[in-house]
Amino acid sequence: ANLGILGLVFPLPFSSYPIDINPVIKISSILFAISIFVFIYNMLKTFTSPPSKEPFPNPFGQGDKAADKMATLFTGVSIIYLVIGCPLGVLFLLRPDLIPYLRPVHAHINLIGFVSIMIFGVSYHMFPRFAAKPLYSVRMGNIQFWLVNIGLVGMILSWWLLEAGGAVQKTSLLTFAAIEAVAAVLYIYNCWKTLNSAGKSFIRFH
Structure with missing residues (x-):
């Protein structure tokens, strides 16, 4: 994600120069997209995995279960x-x-x-x-x-x-x-x- 963001941001000041920055922009966009897909996969696995049988420490207290749902x-x-x-x-x-x-x-x-x-x-x-x-x-x-x-x-x-x-x-x-x-x-x-x-x-x- 950070490589993608850096690759998208740093070439922009050079856009007015006779330098082709499109390859860098495209590669950086692909890297950032891959990082997003990794995040999506991680979140989907978290939401779809069965709850652990072991007690999970909750540093926030009981909170509001209805609001949490x-x-x-x-x-x-x-x-x-x-x-x-x-x-x-x-x-x-x-x-x-x-x-x-x-x-x-x-x-x-x-x-x-x-x-x-x-x-x-x-x-x-x-x-x-x-x-x-x-x-x-x-x-x-x-x-x-x-x-x-x-x-x-x-x-x-x-x-x-x-x-x-x-x-x-x-x-x-x-x-x-x-x-x-x-x-x-x-x-x-x-x-x-x-x-x-x-x-x-x-x-x-x-």
Whole structure:
């Protein structure tokens, strides 16, 4: 991953010089893509492996099991979006002509589907431990889960059809974007209520 990032970043200042940096960019992109696939495989094996029979030390305390189950759902779905987004990025290397049509789709899959939903899941797992109390509303979190995914899938399809010249009105895109915004508001409110007037944290810093 680091080799790929360095290879993608360092050649950029030389792009204005008469130097062909495309081979370096392509090789670095492939290295970064391989690192992502290794991460995906590691996460999938973690989620699909049977639980260990030996007791697992939990430094965070019992926490909120319902919130943890929901957090696992968020993080698991975010990996699925990464599985979709990574090959799409590799496809751009092979078919640069597709970039103008699929760039918004690729951006939404990676930034909302993977990054944002992963953040939602991790924070729903961690915030009850920081606050030393259960998540304010697991039901609200579950509603947010469905809203964020419905909104995202709708935005992806709307962008795809819109960029491809389909007869999709921008109203469709704005509607699903509004659903995403509602999901974000629910997340912010849920986290704020959880962290507000927090007690003594489960986490111990040594």
